[in-house]
Amino acid sequence: MTHAxxxxxxxxxxxxxxxxxxxxxxxxxxxxRTLLKALQARNQxxxxxxxxxxxxxxxxxxxxxxxxxxxxxxxxxxxxxxxGVTQSRxxxxxLESINLAAAKVASGFEDMVVAGGVESMSRWTMGSDxxxxxxxxxxxQKLGFVPQGIGADLIAxxxxxxxxxxxxxxxxxxxxxxxxxxxGRFSRSIVPVVDLNGMTLLAQDETIRAGATLEAMGQLKAxxxxxxxxxxxxxxxxxxxxxxxxDHMHHAGNSSGIxxxxxxxxxxxxxxxxxxxxxxxxxVRAAAVTGxxxxxxxxxxxxxxxxxxxxxxxxxxxVDLWEINEAFAVVPMKTARDLELDxxxxxxxxxxxxMGHPLGATGCIILGTLLDELERRQLSTGAATLCVGGxxxxxxxxxxx
Numbered sequence: 535m536t537h538a539x540x541x542x543x544x545x546x547x548x549x550x551x552x553x554x555x556x557x558x559x560x561x562x563x564x565x566x567r568t569l570l571k572a573l574q575a576r577n578q579x580x581x582x583x584x585x586x587x588x589x590x591x592x593x594x595x596x597x598x599x600x601x602x603x604x605x606x607x608x609x610x611x612x613x614x615x616x617x618g619v620t621q622s623r624x625x626x627x628x629l630e631s632i633n634l635a636a637a638k639v640a641s642g643f644e645d646m647v648v649a650g651g652v653e654s655m656s657r658w659t660m661g662s663d664x665x666x667x668x669x670x671x672x673x674x675q676k677l678g679f680v681p682q683g684i685g686a687d688l689i690a691x692x693x694x695x696x697x698x699x700x701x702x703x704x705x706x707x708x709x710x711x712x713x714x715x716x717x718g719r720f721s722r723s724i725v726p727v728v729d730l731n732g733m734t735l736l737a738q739d740e741t742i743r744a745g746a747t748l749e750a751m752g753q754l755k756a757x758x759x760x761x762x763x764x765x766x767x768x769x770x771x772x773x774x775x776x777x778x779x780x781d782h783m784h785h786a787g788n789s790s791g792i793x794x795x796x797x798x799x800x801x802x803x804x805x806x807x808x809x810x811x812x813x814x815x816x817x818v819r820a821a822a823v824t825g826x827x828x829x830x831x832x833x834x835x836x837x838x839x840x841x842x843x844x845x846x847x848x849x850x851x852x853v854d855l856w857e858i859n860e861a862f863a864v865v866p867m868k869t870a871r872d873l874e875l876d877x878x879x880x881x882x883x884x885x886x887x888x889m890g891h892p893l894g895a896t897g898c899i900i901l902g903t904l905l906d907e908l909e910r911r912q913l914s915t916g917a918a919t920l921c922v923g924g925x926x927x928x929x930x931x932x933x934x935x
Contacts, residue, residue, distance in 0.1 A: 538636035539814035541800040541807055542577055543902030544569050544725050547736045548890040551655035551792035556736035560727055562598045562654040565796040566606035572725040582613035583810050585644040588634050589620045590627025590651030592893035595663045624923035627651050629897025629930055633821040635801040646802035651894035654794045678829035680766040683758035685830040686862035687782045688770050697783040700863040701751045704788035704887045711884025712744035719883055723902050739889045741791045756782035773829050788863040793890025797898035816905050819931045820846035826925045832865050834927020835919040836872040842929040854913035857900040859920040860885035908934045
């Protein structure tokens with residue numbers, strides 16, 4: 535096997551995932567076309583050197599359906615020989631794309647692959663693709679399905695965290711993201727999205743609240759208490775019998791935002807990079823996925839990280855920076871506690887609480903953010919991880935060149 539190297543990373547800004555969001559008028563194919571053209575231009579890339587586009591999309595319906603990866607390649611006028619495949623591992627899809635690309639390259643089956651993801655949540659709402667997990671009563675009951683927010687509140691209850699703890703984490707996400715944006719830390723990778731007339735739709739992440747306060751967050755009502763009272767709390771407590779009741783504390787301010795966005799990464803062998811005239815920025819050291827308990831659903835990052843670390847022959851303390859997706863505040867909080875991580879090394883530029891979680895793209899975004907920050911600080915290794923719907927976890931470890 536050979537090494538898989540990362541040569542470049544681009545992403546769109548993340549736009550509010552509602553009809554009044556800045557990216558609502560941009561189709562998901564347009565977001566991808568924007569990034570593909572930028573990736574080609576900034577690297578003077580002969581696209582015929584690329585074998586495939588591996589793309590994550592969690593809601594592959596409507597404009598996002600019918601293998602949007604191949605559609606986007608053709609719309610961006612890349613070489614006809616570039617194939618395209620669309621896949622979904624729920625919230626991990628963007629990182630799964632990178633891991634699949636790295637596996638293709640490391641195996642020698644392919645030499646250069648573009649990977650990433652897209653999600654236009656303002657145009658195609660989460661869950662609109664259905665699925666037995668949500669829609670089949672037999673499966674629902676057998677697997678003990680509850681909404682993720684119930685699982686987040688259950689984890690916080692079991693860990694002994696209260697509303698003040700999760701709100702404080704959320705405030706720090708906004709503060710760090712606002713500082714990073716102000717200092718231009720995202721500028722290397724962000725590609726502004728323009729319309730057909732060349733007018734800018736969005737140039738920076740739209741949902742960061744630079745003026746967020748604990749007082750304002752304290753006014754928000756817990757989002758999942760009513761759902762819990764409908765019977766979902768009882769479903770969860772049948773599995774977690776040591777808990778008397780679930781304290782509901784997650785809300786719109788300390789959970790990931792619904793946004794539109796896309797991201798891509800260029801992965802290849804050393805030889806493929808040389809043919810393209812490119813220098814590698816990092817290599818993929820290890821990657822892992824794992825299943826976890828499906829009712830609580832959000833505890834997968836810890837075992838996935840431990841699995842990836844073992845593959846790399848590393849310990850958690852060997853990793854310089856961590857990106858733990860902020861699906862809910864409690865997810866990075868618990869993962870950091872489990873792995874005994876210093877919070878000064880976790881999500882140093884904020885996360886999805888501040889900037890949003892465009893489902894199919896997020897994994898690629900956080901890995902790219904991680905790479906940019908490793909370079910800025912001149913550090914060596916980083917790890918990215920996400921919790922995943924259905925009770926799974928994913929992790930990827932990279933080493934800066």
